[in-house]
Each structure stands twice: as C-alpha cells, then as structure tokens.
Amino acid sequence: MNFETEAIRTQIDRTDFQEHSSPLYLTSSFVFEDAEDMRASFSEEKQRTIYSRFTNPNTSEFVDKICNMEGAEAGYAFATGMSAVFSTFAALLDGGDHIISARSVFGSTHTLFTKFLPKWNINTSYFKIGEVDKIESLITPKTKVIYAESPTNPGVDIVDLERLGKIARKHNLILIIDNCFATPYLQNPIKFGADLVIHSATKLIDGQGRVLGGVTVGKADLIREIYLFSRNTGPALSPFNAWVLSKSLETLAIRVDRHCENALKIAEFLETHPKVNWVKYPFLKSHPQYDIAKRQMKLGGNIIAFEIKGGVEFGKEFLNTIKLCSLSANLGDTRTIVTHPASTTHSKLSIDDRGEVGITDGMVRISVGLESTEDIITDLKQALQSIP
Structure with a gap:
C-alpha cells in the first residue's frame, strides 16, 4: 500500500x-x-x-x-x-x-x-x-x-x-x-x-x-x-x-506537505531580505548540500536556519519583536516557532564549539508551522524591520 x-x-x-x-x-x-x-x-x-x-x-x-x-x-x-x-x-x-x-x-x-x-x-x-x-x-x-x-x-x-x-x-x-x-x-x-x-x-x-x-x-x-x-x-x-x-x-503526509510548502516560501522570502546574511534550507539551490538533499529527500522539511546581521543582541531583539510566531524550544508543531540558539539552547557552548556546528551569533532557527504563509512572513518582516 x-x-x-x-x-x-x-x-x-x-x-x-x-x-x-x-x-x-x-x-x-x-x-x-x-x-x-x-x-x-x-x-x-x-x-x-x-x-x-x-x-x-x-x-x-x-x-x-x-x-x-x-x-x-x-x-x-x-x-x-x-x-x-x-x-x-x-x-x-x-x-x-x-x-x-x-x-x-x-x-x-x-x-x-x-x-x-x-x-x-x-x-x-x-x-x-x-x-x-x-x-x-x-x-x-x-x-x-x-x-x-x-x-x-x-x-x-x-x-x-x-x-x-x-x-x-x-x-x-x-x-x-x-x-x-x-x-x-x-x-x-x-x-x-x-x-x-x-x-x-x-x-x-x-x-x-x-x-x-x-x-x-x-x-x-x-x-x-x-x-x-x-x-x-x-x-x-x-x-x-x-x-x-x-x-x-494518519495525517502526517498531508501535514508535512503543507509544512514544506510553507517553509520553501518563507526561505525564499528570507533570502531576499537585506537584514539577513544567509539562509539554509535543504531545497534552496543555495544550500551547500542541495544536490544531496534532492537525491535523498522528497521535500525540504519544515526547518529553516538563517543569520541576522548584527549578532547576538540583534538576534535577541528579533525574538523580542516577534508577535505571531512562538518562542519555544520545541519544533515540528502546527504553530511556527522561532529560536535563537546562541542565546538559548546552545548558549553554554563556547563560541568555537558553536562555530564547529555552524551556530553563529546571529543564527535563528524557524520551525515553520501550518499558518498562512502571508501571516508568518508579515510577522517575520516586522521583526526584521525592528532591527537597527
């Protein structure tokens, strides 16, 4: 079957x-x-x-x-x-x-x-x-x-x-x-x-x-x-x-299809934003392992990593200004979740240790949910605009 x-x-x-x-x-x-x-x-x-x-x-x-x-x-x-x-x-x-x-x-x-x-x-x-x-x-x-x-x-x-x-x-x-x-x-x-x-x-x-x-x-x-x-x-x-x-x-396939559709649109938006240095999403052609991802994955998943210009302080400011998206340590939820690893989940690691796994001071992880992509992008856009 x-x-x-x-x-x-x-x-x-x-x-x-x-x-x-x-x-x-x-x-x-x-x-x-x-x-x-x-x-x-x-x-x-x-x-x-x-x-x-x-x-x-x-x-x-x-x-x-x-x-x-x-x-x-x-x-x-x-x-x-x-x-x-x-x-x-x-x-x-x-x-x-x-x-x-x-x-x-x-x-x-x-x-x-x-x-x-x-x-x-x-x-x-x-x-x-x-x-x-x-x-x-x-x-x-x-x-x-x-x-x-x-x-x-x-x-x-x-x-x-x-x-x-x-x-x-x-x-x-x-x-x-x-x-x-x-x-x-x-x-x-x-x-x-x-x-x-x-x-x-x-x-x-x-x-x-x-x-x-x-x-x-x-x-x-x-x-x-x-x-x-x-x-x-x-x-x-x-x-x-x-x-x-x-x-x-029973609903995994239909949910993940929507997660992936939303995530790709949001990754494409972030890639064009002037306050973002880089974006990593498996099905973006700019991803360093894009060809491998296309070979072994059906779609790109719901997780996006991107770097905000300005480091830790601007990363915190981004989280403080988010309105719709949740601040949580979880992921894979129907609700979109944003996390700033350098100041939260990986803050106890040294800068060198974080660098070993690609966690920069301005990196943000987004677990894209099932809300309207228009609403998610509007929230991300206003939060990025708050950064000097």
Whole structure:
C-alpha cells in the first residue's frame, strides 16, 4: 500500500465491539487463561502482551506503522526521543566501544556522547558534515557505530546517507540515523544503508505539541537487543501517548506537505531580505548540500536556519519583536516557532564549539508551522524591520 494508506489502515485487531478507530488500552498488565498460558507467555513461546512496560496494543500499532513507513523489520517505542537515543546506544555498546558521529548533533546527544557514555569507557570521535571522507581515518578496532542526523539540528545541514551506508557496510559497522527532521514521509535512511533509524516522535510525528515520544526501528536482531534492555530498564512509551502518535501518523503526509510548502516560501522570502546574511534550507539551490538533499529527500522539511546581521543582541531583539510566531524550544508543531540558539539552547557552548556546528551569533532557527504563509512572513518582516 502507499504511504498515506499504510498510515491510516495499519491498526491492531478489532475487539468484539468492532470499533472503527483503535481503542485505548490503558492497562498496566494483562491476564492469562491458566498457568500454562502464563508460563508460555513469559518464556516467549507464545507471542502476546504481558505487561505494558514490555508491549501494549497501542504501542505495537504505533511501532508497526513506523516500521511500515521506514521499511524496517522491527522497532521499539520510548517515552521520549532522547530515551530512544540513549537506550539504543546503551543496549548495543559495551565498555571500550567507540562511536563515530557527525559533529552536528542535537545538544543532548552531544552531552550524552561527551559526559555520560565516557563513564562506561564508551568514547566518540566526530567528523564534520563536509568531511565524510575522513570517517575511515577515525575507525579503530573498537569502533562499533556510525551515527548522524540529517537534516541536522539546528543548522539544517545534510549528510550523504548513501556514502555513510557504504562505509558502514565496508567496515561492518552499525549505521544509526536520526531521521527526526525529515520524518519517514520525506526520507527513509534504511534505503541508503542505515541499520537503525531513530525518531523523536514529539516533533513532526505528533505535529501538535501535545505529547512526548520516541521510537527506534530497523534490523530485527538489533531491535531485539534494544527491546531486552528496555523491558528491564523501563523507558517505554505510555499507551495513551502511543495512541495519540498513531492517530497523528494518519495525517502526517498531508501535514508535512503543507509544512514544506510553507517553509520553501518563507526561505525564499528570507533570502531576499537585506537584514539577513544567509539562509539554509535543504531545497534552496543555495544550500551547500542541495544536490544531496534532492537525491535523498522528497521535500525540504519544515526547518529553516538563517543569520541576522548584527549578532547576538540583534538576534535577541528579533525574538523580542516577534508577535505571531512562538518562542519555544520545541519544533515540528502546527504553530511556527522561532529560536535563537546562541542565546538559548546552545548558549553554554563556547563560541568555537558553536562555530564547529555552524551556530553563529546571529543564527535563528524557524520551525515553520501550518499558518498562512502571508501571516508568518508579515510577522517575520516586522521583526526584521525592528532591527537597527
């Protein structure tokens, strides 16, 4: 079936009530017919729901949909995107293992790599987005994983997934891709050689800023290890959030189409504004990885990065003058959101560290929503005009 049909028609079996929409299963546990049924279920001779920390019909439906969309064999759903990231690495890596990661990653992922995983003697080497050729020089006998986001947060850079896939296969490494900004609708990393794909479902998959969630999908043998780790450590997605996210997937395609249409128009507007130094949006021809983006993405996504002339102070002034758009740390909402990373989300990084990932003092990230583009542009225009 096509993407939109899979998103709507993949669902758990109906109960005796023959409900049209999948019901909520707000239960912590499930009962058994007899002692033998219970024994066979816990020994996994019988595949069935036991306890909602392990599986739940609502989380199973959500995972099945993401697997179908991504072309994955199996998956597991988590309470948040970062619990998906941490649990995936914790399940697959041993003390002494080594990660090779793109330098441009989400701030909490960077903190995980630099502060927490080293406690277990798991270390990370970074490569810059434009230096994929240097990855092989970073590989050691202990290297186990190559990791990247594409598009990246917050600089909206594009990583060549096909090249990463070839390197991972050549050296028998696990390739893990964070596909949050693209969603399964715009990009399928498994087609390019990824073994696992991670999403923060909190973002575009939910799409309305309501719930938290995360999911990892990919090869069944790797997901098995992640499942065993997670059923014992407890980062499971709640049934209610899974139900919300599964319903959200039914409108993902139509929402993301509109997000992308709006974002391209706004990126084109910003590119012509005299108080903007540069604009980065994957489907703008001026984007440094435009050709790669066109090759591996269906559309350009909803995130734009641009630089205001005047640095940090003018960046703050821009945010102070915004009226319609929201000031928030979230993204992928129906509402347009603006963030100034240098003074907020990445303010604790040094100027050099921010420069490593393309975060300049005047950079602003926009998560373009579903409002009228005319209204969004009017708000951005008046905020830019307020800057001296």
